Amino acid sequence: MGRYVARRLLLTIPVLIGASFLIFAMVYALPGDPIRALAGDRPLPQAVQAALRAEFNLDDPLLVQYGKYAAGLVQGDFGTDFSGRPVLDTITQRLPITATLTAVAVVFEIIIGITAGVLAGLRRGSFIDNLVLVSTTLVVSIPILVLGFVSQYVFGVRLGWFPVAGVTQGLYSYLLPGFILAATSLAYVARLTRTSLADSLRADYVRTARAKGLDRRTVVVRHTLRNSLIPVVTFIGADIGGLLGGAIITESVFNIPGLGRAVFDSITRQEGAVVVGIVTLLVFFFIFFNLVVDVLYAVLDPRIRYE
Amino acid sequence: MSDRDPVAAAVDPKGADLRHDEVQAGATSGLAAPDVDPVDEKQTSLWGDAWRELRRKPFFWIGGVLATFFLLMALFPAVFARGADPRSCSLSNSIDPPSSAHWFGYDQQGCDYLAQVVYGARNSLQIGFTAVLGLLVVGIVVGAVAGYFGGWVDSLLARITDVFYALPLILGALILLRVGPEARFFGEPVPIISERGPGAIAVALVIFGWMTAMRLVRSQVIAIKSSDYVAAARALGAGPLRILVRHILPNAVAPVIVYATISVGALIAAEAALTFLGVGLQRPDYSWGLQISEGQSLLRTAPFLVLIPSAVLSLTVMAFVMMGDALRDALDPRQRS
Numbered sequence: 001m002g003r004y005v006a007r008r009l010l011l012t013i014p015v016l017i018g019a020s021f022l023i024f025a026m027v028y029a030l031p032g033d034p035i036r037a038l039a040g041d042r043p044l045p046q047a048v049q050a051a052l053r054a055e056f057n058l059d060d061p062l063l064v065q066y067g068k069y070a071a072g073l074v075q076g077d078f079g080t081d082f083s084g085r086p087v088l089d090t091i092t093q094r095l096p097i098t099a100t101l102t103a104v105a106v107v108f109e110i111i112i113g114i115t116a117g118v119l120a121g122l123r124r125g126s127f128i129d130n131l132v133l134v135s136t137t138l139v140v141s142i143p144i145l146v147l148g149f150v151s152q153y154v155f156g157v158r159l160g161w162f163p164v165a166g167v168t169q170g171l172y173s174y175l176l177p178g179f180i181l182a183a184t185s186l187a188y189v190a191r192l193t194r195t196s197l198a199d200s201l202r203a204d205y206v207r208t209a210r211a212k213g214l215d216r217r218t219v220v221v222r223h224t225l226r227n228s229l230i231p232v233v234t235f236i237g238a239d240i241g242g243l244l245g246g247a248i249i250t251e252s253v254f255n256i257p258g259l260g261r262a263v264f265d266s267i268t269r270q271e272g273a274v275v276v277g278i279v280t281l282l283v284f285f286f287i288f289f290n291l292v293v294d295v296l297y298a299v300l301d302p303r304i305r306y307e
Numbered sequence: 308m309s310d311r312d313p314v315a316a317a318v319d320p321k322g323a324d325l326r327h328d329e330v331q332a333g334a335t336s337g338l339a340a341p342d343v344d345p346v347d348e349k350q351t352s353l354w355g356d357a358w359r360e361l362r363r364k365p366f367f368w369i370g371g372v373l374a375t376f377f378l379l380m381a382l383f384p385a386v387f388a389r390g391a392d393p394r395s396c397s398l399s400n401s402i403d404p405p406s407s408a409h410w411f412g413y414d415q416q417g418c419d420y421l422a423q424v425v426y427g428a429r430n431s432l433q434i435g436f437t438a439v440l441g442l443l444v445v446g447i448v449v450g451a452v453a454g455y456f457g458g459w460v461d462s463l464l465a466r467i468t469d470v471f472y473a474l475p476l477i478l479g480a481l482i483l484l485r486v487g488p489e490a491r492f493f494g495e496p497v498p499i500i501s502e503r504g505p506g507a508i509a510v511a512l513v514i515f516g517w518m519t520a521m522r523l524v525r526s527q528v529i530a531i532k533s534s535d536y537v538a539a540a541r542a543l544g545a546g547p548l549r550i551l552v553r554h555i556l557p558n559a560v561a562p563v564i565v566y567a568t569i570s571v572g573a574l575i576a577a578e579a580a581l582t583f584l585g586v587g588l589q590r591p592d593y594s595w596g597l598q599i600s601e602g603q604s605l606l607r608t609a610p611f612l613v614l615i616p617s618a619v620l621s622l623t624v625m626a627f628v629m630m631g632d633a634l635r636d637a638l639d640p641r642q643r644s
Contacts, residue, residue, distance in 0.1 A: 149606070264481070
């Protein structure tokens with residue numbers, strides 16, 4: 001197991017370098033001259049411009065710029081934006097907001113998704129099963145953008161149950177956006193639970209347990225659920241990484257000042273360092289959670305052992 | 308326990324089919340009567356079975372009818388716009404609510420909203436289909452090469468796939484499209500990407516969206532390449548290209564076809580999201596994403612401006628999701644018998 005984790009960690013390094021270089025190369029081509037934009041209407045003296053360009057390595061070729069950037073990154077230095085504010089400051093300020101949003105979404109996935117999946121999986125073909133099937137199809141089909149606006153209009157503007165935008169009301173203001181962010185994954189969790197549970201209910205060990213005389217409830221709770229939730233747990237784990245990076249639309253619709261918003265605003269303001277820093281961090285989280293899930297898989301299911 | 312499935316049993320009185328399958332299986336192993344017509348085999352191919360299965364699925368028909376409807380709308384928008392011209396607008400009609408004469412009302416510029424929405428179908432479907440075709444080509448080629456050749460080729464291609472996979476689709480496409488218009492490659496504007504328009508969006512979606520197709524094809528190719536019939540083809544002197552194209556790929560594409568069907572919907576939604584974020588289509592193009600984002604500021608006074616394109620967009624996505632779901636179930640032999 002230790003060797004497996006070490007190997008996976010090693011394989012992570014080229015992926016991380018590749019992904020951050022990819023973003024860096026794209027941002028390198030960001031339109032406009034950020035230094036001139038910084039100066040506004042009154043052009044800076046040539047010497048000052050040159051000094052600033054040198055400070056931000058703007059005159060180096062792409063690979064040299066990236067090398068200098070990556071060297072800083074390894075030492076935990078995310079660089080500064082053009083007004084001199086460390087990118088790490090922006091991250092530490094925005095990360096808790098996106099993390100809260102993601103956490104709320106995951107809680108919804110677990111509570112609603114698994115419950116719906118279990119109810120449907122226990123009674124294949126029943127009314128509840130069909131209800132779950134139809135509603136998950138609906139939820140998967142409605143783009144997050146639409147789901148966000150419609151729920152914002154219905155629950156925020158019309159009914160007034162939730163704040164329309166922003167995060168001023170503490171955890172409460174995260175409920176609606178969190179649910180929207182979770183919606184698609186929630187539908188997948190429900191479907192996955194349903195299929196997985198229905199499959200395990202057919203397994204031989206379930207028949208054995210029934211034959212021993214255990215009542216259905218014990219069989220389902222003690223034997224079947226434990227096994228059939230393994231793929232669900234791993235799905236949710238991997239999804240955390242995806243949610244962190246996918247929150248950009250939800251954050252835009254509900255005007256939540258998280259990492260997604262920060263990336264979006266920084267692209268508009270040509271703040272390359274902020275974009276690269278945050279996206280690299282999101283990529284890191286994505287890879288990290290996927291690694292955790294793979295290890296967790298082996299821990300949960302003793303039949304799977306990595307050599 | 309699985310026997311207690313009344314609906315499946317009612318819809319699927321499969322006793323006869325099971326026996327039929329056994330006969331077929333016997334025939335292929337050479338145990339059945341020699342007068343079995345080998346041409347019969349064709350009728351029970353994977354796709355033949357899938358089609359028989361599909362025809363019975365209401366989801367497939369609902370999705371198919373919806374998709375056809377929107378396809379016709381994209382091809383002949385004038386017919387669906389009820390004679391209204393999307394470019395003839397009068398500010399005096401600004402945000403008039405829906406009426407019997409103008410079903411969807413008017414937008415802020417006083418344009419007939421039905422015409423606006425109808426003309427938006429073409430861009431959405433065009434981007435959805437082009438992007439899916441693109442990611443199928445990239446995914447199948449890269450996946451087939453990685454899976455078939457294995458070794459360091461596979462390792463390299465798999466790492467490259469991991470790199471792109473780690474970047475969220477919307478985030479990657481957002482950056483690329485923002486950079487695109489002024490991107491220079493050795494001083495020259497990059498074709499397609501530098502021209503803001505449907506083409507650039509489709510390309511961005513392909514660049515950051517081909518990875519799942521690649522993985523699906525790769526794992527299928529790895530599973531199939533060790534089959535006996537591939538060994539037989541190789542023994543007969545077939546080259547790698549012929550083996551891949553003629554023998555492996557036809558049997559490896561089923562999962563990726565299902566994925567592609569659902570992806571058409573997902574990519575149409577992604578286009579709307581990118582347009583909403585301001586890097587996709589712009590006026591004077593028609594786009595549901597554009598209509599949603601413009602209607603956003605009027606959500607309180609004229610909610611129909613957001614709700615109508617939202618509903619149409621969702622129905623389009625749903626059409627492809629439903630067809631893909633039905634196709635997956637039809638292709639999965641575990642769902643039968």
